[in-house]
Amino acid sequence: MEQSWRWFGPDDVVTLAQARQAGARGIVNALHQIPYGVVWSVAEIEARKAIIADDASLGLHWNVVESLPIHETVKIGEGDLEPIFANYRQSLRNLAACGLQVVCYNFMPVLDWTRTQLAYPLPGGGTALRFNIHEYVAFDHFMLQRPGAAEGHSAEVMDRASEWFERSSQADRDRLLANIMAGLPGAYDRYDVPGLKSMLERYRGMSHDGLRANLKRFLEAVIPTAEEVGIRMCIHPDDPPRPLFGLPRICSNEEDIAFILGAVDSPSNGLTLCSGSLGANPGNDVPGIARRFADRIWFAHLRNVAKDEDGSFMEAEHLGGDTDMVALIEVLLAEEQRRKAAGSPHWQIPMRPDHGHELLDDVGKGSFPGYPAVGRLRGLAELRGVMTAVSSLRGYGA
The missing domain is CATH 3.20.20.150 (Divalent-metal-dependent TIM barrel enzymes)
Structure with a gap:
């Protein structure tokens, strides 16, 4: 190869x-x-x-x-x-x-590739990309407030998503949005929450x-x-x-x-x-x-x-x-x-x-x-x- x-x-x-x-x-x-x-x-x-x-x-x-x-x-x-x-x-x-x-x-x-963490800590000080389902659900259900966002997720995942959202600061939420947007390389539009909602509406x-x-x-x-x-x-x-x-x-x-x-x-x-x-x-x-x-x-x-x-x-x-x-x-x-x-x-x-x-x-x-x-x-x-x-x-x- x-x-x-x-x-x-x-x-x-x-x-x-x-x-x-x-x-x-x-x-x-x-x-x-x-x-x-x-x-x-x-x-x-x-x-x-x-x-x-x-x-x-x-x-x-x-x-x-x-x-x-x-x-x-x-x-x-x-x-x-x-x-x-x-x-x-x-x-x-x-x-x-x-x-x-x-x-x-x-x-x-x-969206292109999607992760919720861009710097998950590894032993020794390195970092990795990670997709956490509860953070994704917290964004989708609580930040986007998308109808139907809770469908298909277990009660345990929903509870963890709710806990994350309740304890998160505005900086945490801004960081999560930025992480989700990070998979858009090159010539792109990055979205804020209203902009992403508007884009999703076009796919209704x-x-x-x-x-x-x-x-x-x-x-x-x-x-x-x-x-x-x-x-x-x-x-x-x-x-x-x-x-x-x-x-x-x-x-x-x-x-x-x-x-x-x-x-x-x-x-x-x-x-x-x-x-x-x-x-x-x-x-x-x-x-x-x-x-x-x-x-x-x-x-x-x-x-x-x-x-x-x-x-x-x-x-x-x-x-x-x-x-x-x-x-x-x-x-x-x-x-x-x-x-x-x-x-x-x-x-x-x-x-x-x-x-x-x-x-x-x-x-x-x-x-x-x-x-x-x-x-x-x-x-x-x-x-x-x-x-x-x-x-x-x-x-x-x-």
Whole structure:
């Protein structure tokens, strides 16, 4: 697998040189400064490519676009969408003209990945991202006051949510809102509570099937162009893989993925295998999902989570959570060998370590939540060790 690193651009406190020190060669990047729905021009794409490749001694190249965002009106199915589709198609053409071939995207309504704690304390002074179900319910039920927010939660969770809210200060509530908003990287609107309520209102009545239909419409509009220009698009699973704030989520399990890949049956309609997102669903067999859809996996996010019975979870060490990372890497390496034997020019799967712990010199540096330098370096080193061991045992690369 091609060892890669997510870099957020010139404003990222983690530098390209540090990515190379960690052992990465591929840089996963996006033009976060461009608002959703606006065309990415060739000039802007080439300018970013030049920054990444500027120091030839590093040997870095932009290998994956993460992400080319989808405008919220597409997810809602609101108004005349053809201009938005046309801009997206043009961005795909421009990326292809600049040599980019893998585009990661997601179809999560309103919010991207969602956590309630960004600095959960670890032994020795490090921190991790964490999703606490009672804090999420406190926000949804008591701060948003969303009708129906209590449905589906146990009395014990509701009691804990009520206790948290009663003892919380305004600073605690502001921090919780900021933490929930933190998963929105790049060109985005951050919401206050009234703004989030207003955004959720636009989705009133949206069902699981309705959101699916809007994704299918998007895929039908853009995948033919992706196929024409040689781009492999790959949807990122929901994070967490469950409905949030009354919004359906439609890329959370094996059945969802089967629907999406079958909606437009094309090699250009693929999957980003995110072991952490899928791993947060107790019903998901992540290596099994990877095995079933292996021929459509164009990108991999490798991370691990440790789940609690109440629905909470924490970002674990890359080899230390609930997902069998060795088994998953075996699946991905076997798929690479199958592609290579078949003569595919796209046999290698770009991977990156995801959501590392904040460790050592990371603490207090202000990196993007989940994307510190040392924590991801550790994760990549651990994953590299597994890849090396599996390849040696299986005779891959011999």
